[in-house]
Amino acid sequence: MKKIAWLLPALLFASAAASAADAPPPRLVAVSGQGEVSVAPDRARLSLAADALHPDLKTAESQVNATVRAYLAEAKALGAKDEQISTAGISLNPEYVWDDKLHQQKLVGYRARRTIEVVVTDLDKLGDYVLRATKAGVNHVSPPQLESSRSDELQRQALAKAAQDAQARAKLLADTLGVKLGSVRSVRANDEVRPMPVMYKAEMRVAAAPMADASGNEQIGFAGGEIKYSASVSAEFDLAER
The missing domain is CATH 3.30.110.170 (Protein of unknown function (DUF541), domain 1)
Known part of the structure; x- marks a missing residue:
């Protein structure tokens, strides 16, 4: 009896599985x-950058910092708020050229670069933000990314x-x-x-x-x-x- 009772669930499971297999998909x-x-x-993101190459590192850095300060003044005059402007991006790198006579790389100076991100919420002034960037000395302006x-x-x-x-x-x-x-x-x-x-x-x-x-x-x-x-x-x- 114990053996039959043990086999019964297995038989029921096999029967159910066979029925499921026979069922149409x-x-x-x-x-x-x-x-x-x-x-x-109704708004746009402007990506700008100012860079300068100079034999003296501090001079290159000072030049781009002055450009950034000049543009910040222009942007705020147009109505930009502090939370709409980011100037955190900065890089300082040596720059080399190949010297054929020496057959090696030659240091020509240091390139300093500052990036500026501006969220423009008044699209009627978008052109002014671009034009005043070049006026301030910004030398890289990417196409604006339009948003809603x-x-x-x-x-x-x-x-x-x-x-x-x-x-x-x-x-x-x-x-x-x-x-x-x-x-x-x-x-x-x-x-x-x-x-x-x-x-x-x-x-x-x-x-x-x-x-x-x-x-x-x-x-x-x-x-x-x-x-x-x-x-x-x-x-x-x-x-x-x-």
Whole structure:
């Protein structure tokens, strides 16, 4: 009796496993959805740098520090606050050239570099921030990175649109095939829901000659365009008979 009692659970388990193996696979539909939201930017990040090469290290350092101080004064005159400006980046490096006569590297001086990051919240003054940078002696200006202060909200909107698109695609397929769309079985969202700057619309070109009574944006030919937030979703839905 003990042996039969021990075998009974094993037989029941084997029977259940056989039934599961014989069961038809679930009827599913797998779809993907896309979502996009566009918005006009309301702020920009400027990346600037000042560097100087000089035989004397202290002189090179003093030159870039003076440029940074001059630009800080210009930026604050435009309304920038302390928390919108960062000047923490600094590097000091020896610079060499190859001497053909000596067949070795020759020290020509020291290059000092300071970086400046500015968050511009008034895009009407973006051109002024750029023009005053060159006026202060800043010799590296990268294209502005346009942003929206509603970034997190817009990312969620794009993701919601992607999920709705996936569900609509699944329902269209189910209706076309004459079956009923069931509950969602699995969902996988794109991990990179992020703004995509449309920089080709942000044309920047410094005018060859100063334009009388023109704003800074007009002088550099700046147009903000739009920022696009996009997301994608992959989902599986159950299918059932109507």
